[in-house]
Amino acid sequence: MNKTVGAKEGLGAGVIGIGLMMLFLPGASQNIADLDFVASEPFSILLGAVYVLGVIIILAGLGVIFGNFDSEE
Amino acid sequence: MASKAKTRAARIPLTYVVALVPVAAALNIVGGTIRSALQLPIFLDMIGTAVTAIVLGPWWGALVGAITNIVNSFLSGPISLPFAVVNVVGALVWGYGHRWGWGKTNVGFFLLNILVAFLCSVTAVPIYVFIFGGATGHFSDVMTAAFLAMGQNLIVSVFSSNILVSLADKIISGYVALAIIEALPANLTQNLMLPKAEGLNRIILPVVGVVIGVAVMLIAIAVAS
16 A cells, blocks of 8 residues: 555645635625625625636646646656 | 756655645644634644645645635634635645745745745735625734724735734744654655755754744734734
8 A cells, every 4th residue: 555646636636625615615605794794795705706716726727737747656 | 857857746655645634734723723712913824734735735735725714614604714715825835836946945935935925915815805894803903903094095904914914924834834844754855845954953943933923923013003
């Protein structure tokens, strides 16, 4: 059992982490909007969060394109 | 090709990853809980993120950041979930900055922490302003109020307070992470491009970094009061 992991698996794990965040965002947006001191609507909170996560997913895609995985052992 | 091989992350046994990722997330959560309990003027929820991003790679650090804030959103309310993005950005900057060799000298490592602080603030300020209206109940709200009273607009006030807190936080987190990395098994850290220190300097270097971070934190407290 000497399995090793590298940059490719790390990238996959990071994208899974972002996916987990996205799964929790709709419920969290509603909970945040329900807070007393928050004036934003759930839709706008979700919209902003999805835009930012979209940028990070694009960065992950660039990591896949430009990453040097072939020469890993 | 040789230089490319140097900048590429080495392969790491899966057992280390399985052990380090949950421990790093737990370290972040404990740090955030200590901060909440003691009402400290810093965040302390990115030490594990820094350790993982530097040792395992930027995207493993991003996973730790995401796990940290998702778990925190169950423990302390939904406010922390949008800030998961800040944790992810910190992981990417620490991870890629280290991988590209920006942190291999003392000055470089210090500047890398400052770059992390700046980019985390740039990411956090829109969340503060557009979602929470500029305040979340953190110590930095006091500074934001002080800057607003000086006549600054909301975005400038939130950025000014957040960058001060973030600078102290990321310098402390970066050097505590450096101390933790020094204590990890040698076969896990032998390929890392970090400031080289021998003997007593291995302790002195993180301590000096933490002292600088605390000094920045005291400046923030002085500004707030």
